[in-house]
Amino acid sequence: MSLWGLVSHMPPEQFSGLFGEFPRSLRCLLADWLENQPWEFITGTDSFCTSAAGALLSAMVEKLRSEAGGKGQPGQVLQQVSNLENTYQRDPLRLVGVVNGILEGERAALLKRDRHLPLSFHRRQEELKFGLELQRLQHRVGEIQALQELWKQMGEGTRACRQLSLQESQLKIDGKLQGKELPALILEAVKDLEGAKLQVLKRLHIWKRQQQLAGNGAVFEENLAPLQKRFENLVDVYFQLHRLVVAAGGELGSDLLSRLLERLDTVLNALIKSSFLVEKQPPQVLKTQTKFQASVRFLLGPRLLKVSAKPYVVRADMVTEKQARELALGGYGTPLSESTGEILHNTVALEISATSATSCAAFKNMLLKKIKRCERKGSESVTEEKCAVLFSTDVALVSGNLTFHLQALSLPIVVIVHGNQDNNAKATVLWDNAFSELERVPFMVAERVPWEKMCETLNLRFMAEVQTSKGLLVEHYFFLAQKIFNNSSASPEDFQNRSVSWAQFNKEILPGRGFTFWQWFDGVLDLTKRCLKSYWSDRLIIGFISKQYVSKLLGSAPDGTFLLRFSDSEIGGVTIAHVIRGKDGSSQVENIQPFSAKDLSIRSLGDRIRDLTQLRNLYPDKPKDQAFGSHYNKEQMGKDGRGYVPTAIKMTVESEREQKLPPQEPAQAVPAHMYGSLAPSPELPMDHRCQVLAPDMRSSGFPTQFLPQFHVPEEVSMNVGIPSTSPFHSPPTLLPAPVNTAAPALPLCPDGSFSNQPLTPELLPCVYMPEDPFPLVLRELSPEPVDEEMPELAPFSPASHVSPFGPLLGNPHSLLPESLGDNVDLPSEEEFRQLLYEGQMEGLQSPAPHCSHPGHPYGDSLANPSW
Template sequence: MSLWSIVSHMPPEEFGGLFAEFPRSLRCLLADWLENQPWEFINGSDAFCTSVAGAMLSAMLEKLRGAAGSDGQQCQILQQISGIESAYRRDPLRLVAVLKAILEGEKAAVMKRDRHLPLSFHRRQEELKFSLGLQRLQHRVREIQALRDGPAASLQLNTAEAKPPESELPTLILEAVKELEVAKQQVLKRIQIWKRQQQLAGNGALFEENLAPLQKRCESLVEVYFQLHQQVMAASAELGAELLPRLLERFNEVLSSLVKSSFLVEKQPPQVLKTQTKFQAGVRFLLGPQLLKASAKPYMVRADMVTEKQARELALSAYSNALSESTGEIMHNVVALETNPTSGTCCANFKNVLLKKIKRCERKGSESVTEEKCAVLFSTTVALSPSNLSVHLQVLSLPIVVIVHGNQDNNAKATVLWDNAFSEIDRVPFVVAERVPWEKMCDTLNLKFMAEVQTTKGLLKEHYFFLAQKIFNDHSASPEDFQSRSVSWAQFNKEILPGRGFTFWQWFDGVLDLTKRCLKSYWSDRLIIGFISKQYVCKLLSTEPDGTFLLRFSDSEIGGVTIAHVIRGKDGSSQVENIQPFSAKDLSIRSLGDRIRDLGQLRNLYPNTPKDQAFGSHYNKQTGKDGRGYVSTAIKMTVESERNQQAQSAVGAPPEAPQAQMLSLPMLQPELHPESLSSVLGPICPPGPFCPQPVPTGYPASESNIGMMVSESLGSSFPSPSPMLSPSLVMDPALPRCPDLAFRNPLPFMPNQYMPGEAPSEPQDAEMPELPPVTLMVDAPLQSSPRWMPPSMDPLPSSEFEQFLQEMSLEGPALGPPFTPPLQRSGYPGPSASCWGPGESRWDDSVRPGHV
């Protein structure tokens, strides 16, 4: 993005009198071209600056005349061009000062509004500065050549480039060497910036991988280096025995640093590297095509694993010392350094490298294996032309965390993310800050999220507020308070979040994985609020109409998304329910859009978008018959509360006679409401809790089904006809006795929750494993022909009732262990889960199974 593309949309009055000496209309015609000239870097009034300024004035006039030909106001523009030429032809440096002031004013206005300039503008300015410095060096070489050859050679230069009066050769050479060192520092800085951008790309930042411009810059500077070096050697007699060695030493340092810095890791190995896994990497020698001396044998590049301590020792020696010992065993780690004349590159590509094993070093304090950083060291020795100088080249890869098992991957990624984000450009390997500003952490999380999910929709300030509350465990601070805080590595991925079993990064990485795999399109369409607390959701939805819902990431589970929606209680008050979170596995079975379509109680996406309008494009098409004529089946989702309501409406008709109803039912079907059985259960059932306790997290369980409940699939295994309940019940002595057992209102229960004594038996198959033993409400065996008491009979006295129960228990055959559906994942009880915890008994623990 150019500076003018921003400035042109700003009010002209913000620039005051900037365009008093240069019309704004001409600035508009020149647009990007004006910013691609080094106006800001022409400092001084020497022959070089005057020459460059004159050339830029001529180029600008030609550009303006070409633009005037296609403009409607040609006459006015030509007059302005004539005025500029007459005003600045004799003093082109004055034009430089005017345009420099205009560009400075525009930059100040953009900085005031946006607080930053476009990155492309900074890069272009840096390139212009280097290009102008290279031109100055070439001018210096010509000046030195002219001074050495005498007055005759000076005539070959134009008037503006004539040698400065009273200039001495040693002084001119010293100035040229100083400018050479400045240009070298610019190249080295640009290489460091490229390396840093490559590291940030590991977290998802945009990265210009093309090394061709950087290689051209290195080659241009080395070419000028050799020209200047040749002039110095030719003038060795004038320089003297004292100055010449110092100059040659400086020359050697320039070439050595350029050569060593131009040996780069173009393709980084994986930063989380698992042993016994092949990987690829590649190095590139930018000055190879220009400097490598032809050799009978190809130069070979070796890859070795080094520890953090070894990397620091190499850095302190400026990568001049050879590696003493590799810290890991690597196979296929030697590759030839090859020059490609067509592409003009010199590379060594490692295609099948294998890290067999790693030698761990001593860790400090509480540091874990996944916090230990190492690197791959690439090294080679080459001979440079034309001097046949032997140079040892070494370069380190980015920090690597070596793992031996997949369950270490999550924590290893945290170490890499932190190092990539917060390391300095020129650092001791691999030192990184322990605390960083929360604002920088927000930028890092946003960058990682957008890169992993592959979306252009990043995190919002409301999301950052929720994340800050989570990582700092502070729900009283304002968003402004968090901006001045710093977050530590321990808070990021060492300390377990309060009340959870995982760290902040482990939770955030689970959200990343879920969104990347299943929710990318929903997030990109802004259908998921995601990063919001359950408490704030209740506050947000409490005043909304019934059926309003939103989507948020689970706060208590790793990699879960839940639906929060508003329902109305019997008293008309609103209540917010959170459906049990869906994992990536759940959403691979049935998509989030289809699950939302399944639930009739969901009507409007918060704040007021109809769900079909919001999620219609995410619904899967419902098909009819397939190619073979079969009717397609579909899995649909329901939640417990919805199923209970359907079950209640299905049995709204008054029950038939108790005796007939009892004889016709071999088992209690989940579709029957318990109130319809009150007259049957009353004489023989002691009071007891038949309803599961509410889910501890407040999530109503969801279930995917294909039209068949568990109890229905097991119903065929029951003998029929059979009484609905076994009278062999065991009463807890602590329970109060019912004064009137003829009738009572049973407590509500969940579908598929069996009543005492009616657990079904299942025929044992040789290939079917037995279900694990569970604590049962009824432990006594059932009778094949149990006695039962019509509801019209008078209640038995207490002692007779106990005797009756005992007789019933001793006579009946066992039907086998009752079926108890298992708990769903993460401990949330599903639609058929027992409400009793492990080791708990519904009745007296002193009663042994099968005995009263």
């Protein structure tokens, strides 16, 4: 957008003093055209500046007349144009000063309001300056050519007299000649060429800096055609000046001639070597044994390279930071002595295209086979070590027998060998790209940077990674500052003048966490990019906000109000915080367990929010269907094309207020002698269940609805050192199986083998886990309590010979359903225990050798129970 487009909306009284000689109506008509002229850079009073000012006056009059006629402007505007032409025709430099004053006033007002000018303005100003410098150079060359032609028309005698007079009247001051004769004109032209060269190289460094910032996500204009045109224009001026200087050797003298030619050759060397650059950078995080691409371009190749039967070859080598520093100090003029890594397919021909007027070498299939690590400094890790790819070639120029060794260094690269190094390597690259300086010593970068610059970097990276136009807000920066500086009590103003260090960014672990600030932030980037882009772009996610501030926001909100924030304690998680209000009117903010990218790939965030009926309004008061309706996935209704009824995953969340213990039904049991010493235990989890039927239970037609399900104790299987090869290494699930009467089941022995005795009701107590302190206990199912602390059993004491399940076996009548009480002749408690003991002794008698377990601490008590 032009300056006029920005300042035209400002109050006119701010510019009342600017439009004295130049009417504001004419400024409005000229608009963008006025800003695209080099008024600011016409500062002299010589013939070139006078002619440039006159050309601008003529162009302005023509522009105003065409605009006034095309838009049907009244005759008053045409009269103003005529007055303008008459006023400044004799002194066009005065017009330059007036217009420049207006533009400077507009810039000052805009800076006062916005504190900065658009980037497009600075770019346009730089282009205008170089364009004017090039015109000045061409004007100087024209003057020198005209003067040489004049001297050619003069006789030898007259020339000698003029030369003598010139030598007497001219004084050398700092290598420059005073006067406007031929030597003075040539010196001014060479000086202007050197200035234009510096400007072109500065523009090239800006292009390289923008290319580096593009690695962090900045917008980058990759087109090198305008820059190549500048190099070619300056080389053309160089050849013209070189020819004129050589032709004027007699008038210049040998000493001045040699110094001028040396200065001109320095300009050519700088232009040629600088025009060899990396057009497409290799990956800045490079994994070994992985293919990658890159390309280099020689901007002056189409103009200078000599046609050769054998094409020029560009070579790529890996260099360390130390080698890169030595090459930079040597001006990239010495060949590399040794590569620090082995790159396959590292030579490519430098191709010249006549149609596109380019000279490029494209590496499409490179592979870093191995890397030689350097000796690191202090606590520096592998992912902080920087290296680069050096591209080099030797070329011969068309003019003369000049040969140049060209070298171009890539941006810093961090080489990794495993994917888990990628995160920390990206942090090194991000810091280097963001905070390195132009023309630095490779690869020096500041250890501390202003927090304000860090915010800009994080915002740039976030928008580029997520591919969104909605960046971070001031509130987000405040939360990030609290996190990285570990200060939750400071105000936003307290962080404005603070600086953040590399250690705080990605070396120091955040307090109470297991990760660094960057590792956490990169996790948020990845989650948002993969699953939350549309939600963030629609501003449905606050995201960067602390749990404490969420409680403050939602504390007074209605029941069901919710918001979305990134998890503060997990990497790559988003959570829902919502308000629950109890019957007494008290409110509580609950945070649902964070969702990872994997969770959201199973069911999207929008569908999860739709599933939860306790969520009603997105903070502050937007109904959730209105906010997230466009993010709901359409659910399939009816049968699909194959006739199947569709299924769907639904999300539910039970809050602590909603968790109630379900009513317990009376337990149903079987006669005690059916499971001997097996008894229910209420303290074990419901996840490990089994159902055991003795053979006679199945064959005798015993009503299985009275059979209980049982828990297999997880702590028994996990805490008694069961070998991994044991079939009971993991908590088993014993399911009913058909009974093969021909091959009855055998009891399991402690060593994992089976006894030769059939599994009878009397032997059922002997079925136990290997190396278990007591027989396998089958437990009666009871309704599983929800979020209720389980009662603990009394510890088992082998010395007392009291079963830990004694209280449950104390009254065997309680294990039978009430419906059987009238039909079954039940034994007394004493008879029950006696029958139980006799059943065990009769079935076991004396334990078989392969069923004994002498190494078990409680083996004897298991074989010969005393209770």
